[in-house]
Amino acid sequence: MENFVYSVPTKIYFGKGQLDRVGMIAAEYGKKALLVYGGGSIKRNGIYDRVKELLEEEGVLLEELSGVEPNPRIETVRKGAAICKEKGIDVVLAVGGGSTIDCAKVVAAGACYDGDAWDLVLNSRKIKKALPVVTVLTLAATGSEMDPTAVISNLETNDKLGTKNEHMRPVASILDPTYTETVNAWHTGAGTADIMSHILESYFSNAEGYMQDRMAEGLLKTCIEFGVRALKDPKDYEARANLMWASSWAINDFLKLGKPVVWSVHPMEHELSAYYDITHGAGLAILTPHWMRHVLSDRTVEKFKTYAVQVWGISAELPAYEAAELGIEKTAEYFKALGMPATLKEVGIGEEKLALMAEKAAGRLAGAYVELSKEEVEQIFKDAL
Ligand code: NZQ
Ligand code: ZN
Numbered sequence: 001m002e003n004f005v006y007s008v009p010t011k012i013y014f015g016k017g018q019l020d021r022v023g024m025i026a027a028e029y030g031k032k033a034l035l036v037y038g039g040g041s042i043k044r045n046g047i048y049d050r051v052k053e054l055l056e057e058e059g060v061l062l063e064e065l066s067g068v069e070p071n072p073r074i075e076t077v078r079k080g081a082a083i084c085k086e087k088g089i090d091v092v093l094a095v096g097g098g099s100t101i102d103c104a105k106v107v108a109a110g111a112c113y114d115g116d117a118w119d120l121v122l123n124s125r126k127i128k129k130a131l132p133v134v135t136v137l138t139l140a141a142t143g144s145e146m147d148p149t150a151v152i153s154n155l156e157t158n159d160k161l162g163t164k165n166e167h168m169r170p171v172a173s174i175l176d177p178t179y180t181e182t183v184n185a186w187h188t189g190a191g192t193a194d195i196m197s198h199i200l201e202s203y204f205s206n207a208e209g210y211m212q213d214r215m216a217e218g219l220l221k222t223c224i225e226f227g228v229r230a231l232k233d234p235k236d237y238e239a240r241a242n243l244m245w246a247s248s249w250a251i252n253d254f255l256k257l258g259k260p261v262v263w264s265v266h267p268m269e270h271e272l273s274a275y276y277d278i279t280h281g282a283g284l285a286i287l288t289p290h291w292m293r294h295v296l297s298d299r300t301v302e303k304f305k306t307y308a309v310q311v312w313g314i315s316a317e318l319p320a321y322e323a324a325e326l327g328i329e330k331t332a333e334y335f336k337a338l339g340m341p342a343t344l345k346e347v348g349i350g351e352e353k354l355a356l357m358a359e360k361a362a363g364r365l366a367g368a369y370v371e372l373s374k375e376e377v378e379q380i381f382k383d384a385l
Contacts, residue, residue, distance in 0.1 A: 001207070001208060001209050001210075001211075001212075001258040001259065002207055002258050002259065002260065003258075004257040004258050006253070006254075006257055008146065008169075008252050008253055008254070009169065009171070010145070010146045010169055010170050010171065010172065010173055010252075011171065011172040011173075012146070012172075012173055012175060012248070013025075013172065013173070013174045013175065014175045014176075014244075014245065015175075015176060015177070015241075016176055016177075016178055017176070018174045018175070018176050019047065019050060019051070019054070019136060019174055019176055019179075020054065021174070022051055022054050022055065022093070022134070022136060022174060023054035023055045023056075023057050023058035023060060024058060025134055025172050025174075026055055026058065026060050026091050026093055026134055027058040027059070027060050029090055029091035029132045029134070029171070030060075030089075030090020030091050030132075031059065031060060031061060031090060032060070032061045032062075032063070032087060032088060032089050032090050032091075033055060033060050033061070033062055033063070033089065033090065033091045033092070033093045034062075034063050034064070034065055034080065034083060034084055034087075034089045034091075034092045034093065034104075034107065035051065035052075035055075035062050035063070035064045035065070035093050035095065036064075036065045036066075036068060036080060036092060036093065036094045036095070036096075036100055036103060036104040036107065037064075037065075037066055037068065037094075037095045037096050037100055038066075038067070038068045038069075038070070038096045038097065038099060038100045039067060039068075039069075039070075040066075041096070041138065041182065042095050042096060042138065044182070045138075045179065045182045047095060047136065047138065047179060048095070051093070051095055051136065055093075063083050063087050063089060065079060065080040065083060065103075065104075065107065068096065068099055068100045068103045068104075069099065069153075070097075070099045070279065071099060071151075071153045071160065071273050071277055071280070072099045072100070072102055072103035072151075072152055072153065073152070073153055073154070073155060074117065074118050074121065074152050074153065074154045076103055077103055077106045077107055077110060077117045077152060078110070078116070078117050078118075080092075080103065080104070080107030080110070080111075081106075081107050081110030081111050081113075081117050084107060084108075084110070084111030084131060085111055089111060089131060090131065090132075091131060091132050091133075091134060092104045092105075092107055092108040092111075092131050092132070092133050092134070093133075093134050093135075093136070094133060094134070094135045094136070094170075095135070095136040095138065096136075096137075096138050096139070097137075097138055097139030097141060097142070097187075097191075098139065098141055098142030098143075098144040098151075098280075101133075101135050101137070101142070101144040101145060101150075101170070102142070102144055102149075102150035102151050102152060103150070103152070104133055104135070105130070105133055105144070105149075105150040105168035105170075106120060106121065106150045106152055106163065106168070108130040108131040108132070108133045108167075108168060109127045109129070109130040109165065109167060109168055111130070111131050112128070112129040112130055112131065113126065113127070113128075113129075118152075118154060120163060120165075121150075121152045121154075121161050121163045122161065122163075123163075124163040124164050124165045125165075127163070127165040127167050127168065128167070129167055130165070130167040130168050132171045133168065133169075133170045133171065134170060134171060134172045134173070134174075135170045135172075135173040135174070136173075136174045136176075136179070137173060137174065137175050137179070137180075137244065137247075138179045138180060138182075138183070139180060139183050139187060139191055140177075140180055140183075140191050140192075140195065140240070140243040140244040140246070140247040141187070141190065141191030141192075141194045141195060141247055141280075141281060142191075142194060142247070142251070142280075143195070143198060143247050143248055143249075143250050143251030143252060144170075145170060145173040145175065145247075145248055146169070146170065146173060146248040146249075146251070146252040147164075147169065147251050147252055147253070148164050148165055148166050148167075148168050148169035149162050149163070149164045149168075149251075150162070150163055150164075150168060151163075151270070153273070153274060153277075158274050158275050159274055160270045160271070160273055160274035161270070162266075162270070173248075175244050175245070175248070177237060177240035177241040177243075177244045178237065178240070180240045180243070180244060181234050181235050181240060182234075183234070185231055185234075185339055186279070186282075186339065187279070187281075188227070188230050188231055188234070188338075189227070189231060189281070189282075189285075189338035189339040189340050190279045190280065190281025190282050190285070190338075190340065191243070191247070191281055192223050192226075192227030192230070192243060192281070192338055193227075193281040193282070193284050193285040193288075193335055193338055193340055194247075194280060194281035194284055195219075195223050195243065195246055195247045195250045196220060196223045196224075196227075196250075196288075197265055197266070197281075197284040197285075197288060198250035198251040199216050199219050199220050199223075199250045199255060200216075200220070200265075200288065201261070201263040201264065201265065201266060202216060202255040202256040202259070202261065203216045203217075203220075203255070203307070204261070204264075204295075204300075204303065204369040205256070205259040205260070205261035205369055206261065206369060207258070207259035207260060207261065208259060209258045209259035212254070212255050212256070212257075212258060212259055213306075214310075215249075215254070215255060216255050217307075217310045217311050219246050219249060219250055219255075220311045221311060222242050222243075222246045223243065223246055224311070224334060225242070226238070226239040226240075226242040226243050226246075227239075227243065227334075227338050228337055228338065230243060231338065231339065261367065261368065261369055262364070262365060262366065262367035262368045263368070264291060264295075264365060264368045264369060264370070264372070265284055265287050265288050265291050266284070267361045267364040267365060268287055268291070268357075268358075268361045268377060268380065268381070269283035269284050269287055270361075271357035271358075271360050271361045272287075272344070272347075272349060272357065274357075275353050275356075275357060276347065276348060276349050278347045278348075278349070279347075281340070282340055282341055282347060283347070285335035285338065285340035285341070285342075286335075286340070286341055286342060286343060286344060286346075286347070286384050287380065287381075287384055288331065288335070289328055289329075289331050289332035289335070290380045290383045290384045291380055292304070292328045292331065293325075293328055293383070294370075294372075294376065294379065294380050294383070295369065295370040295372075296321075296324055296325070296328070297370075300369070300370065301320045301321055301324050302320055304320075304323075304324035304327060304328070305318075305320045305323040305324045305327070307324075307327050308323045308324055308326055308327025308328075308330070309323060309327075311327065312326070312327050312330040312331075314326045314327055314330070343384060343385060344381065344384050344385050345385060349385075350385075351382075351385065354378050354381040354382060355374075355378055357377075357381065358374045358375075358377035358378035358381055359374045359377075361374075361377050362374035362376075362377045365377075
C-alpha cells in the first residue's frame, strides 16, 4: 500500500426527509444561491418547489441555471459562471444527477476565474478557488456528490474531459434515496454500470491494497444485488439506498488511496460520448467486458481469478484462466440484465471514427493497469462493434 493523505470533507445528509435541511445548509454559505438543474425532472417530482420554499424560509435569494444537458456542455457552464459574477452568488446548489453536479462545480470555479471556464477543464491547476457547492443528488451513478471531479463536453472540438480539483468537492450533499425512485430503467441500469465501473477501475491496479480490494468487492456485490432489484421495483427503498451510498463510496477516493492507478475504460468511453453523445454508463457496460478480455494475460490472470471468485462466486478450484473468463462472462451477463446494450452498433456507433477515438483515448492511458497502444484501443472498440 502506498502513502496517501485522506481528506473527504463533504458532509453527507443521508436518508428520507433530509431535503428539509437544504435552506439551513445553503444559508451557512451565504445569502444568494444559484440553483442549477437539468431538463426538468426536478419539476416533475416536486423537488424544485420544495427547494425554493425551503430556501425562501431561510431568506436565501435564488438565481437559476436550468437545462443542464446530460453530458453537460461548456456553453452552459459559461452561462452559469456569468450569472454568478453578475449577481454576486455566494453558493452553488446543484439539484440533479452527475451532469448537473459537474456543471455546477465548474460554474463555481468559473465564478472565481477571470478567463474562459474551458481553461479550467483543460487545466485543473488553474482552479485556485471556487464558490462552495452543495448538492441534492437525484440519480445514483457518478459519485460526483462526494468527489472533486467534473466532466464537461465541448461539442466544437469533440472533447469530453474531466477536471479535478479539491476546491470543487461539494461541501455538503443531500442523499435522499426516495428521490431516485423516479429514475427510469435506462438510467437506473446505466447508473449501476457506472458505479461498478468506478469500483473496477480502482480495483484493477498494479499497486496492492488488500483492504481496499475487499471493500471494493463488497461494493460490487452491493451493486449486483440491488441494481436488478431497483429495476424490478423502482420504489424499493433498500435497493435505491444501497445504490446511492455505493455510488458515493465507489469514487470518493477511499478505494483508490494507497493503490493509485490511471483509469482505462473511462477514457475510452468518454471518447464515445464526446463524439456520439451516448449515455456514459451504457458505453461503460459495452466496453468493460471487452477491455477485460483484452488485458487478461499471464500477468493479470490471478487478479481476474480473485475477482471472479470473490465477486461472482466462481469456484476457487478452477484453473486461473477458466475462472477469470467465467468472471468476465458474468460481468457481461449482468450488464445485459441491467438492460444495457452489449454492442456499439446498438447505440449507433459504427466503424467511421474508431481510429480517431482510439488515438485520443490511448493518449490518456499512461500509468493504467495495462497500458494500451492506440491500435489496441481500436481493437477493443472493434471487438465491441
Ligand atoms: O436533466 P433531468 O431532467 O434532471 O433528467 C436527468 C437526465 O435526463 C434524469 N434524471 C436525473 N435524476 C432523475 C432523473 N429522471 C427522473 N428522476 C430523477 N430523480 O437522468 C438523466 C441523466 O442524468 P445525468 O445527470 O446526465 O446522469 P449521470 O448522473 O449518470 O451523469 C452523467 C455525467 O456524469 C459524468 C458522465 O461522463 C456524464 O457526463 N461523470 C462524472 C463523474 C464525476 N463527476 O466524477 C465520473 C463519471 O465517471 C462520469 O464520467
Ligand atoms: Zn463513470
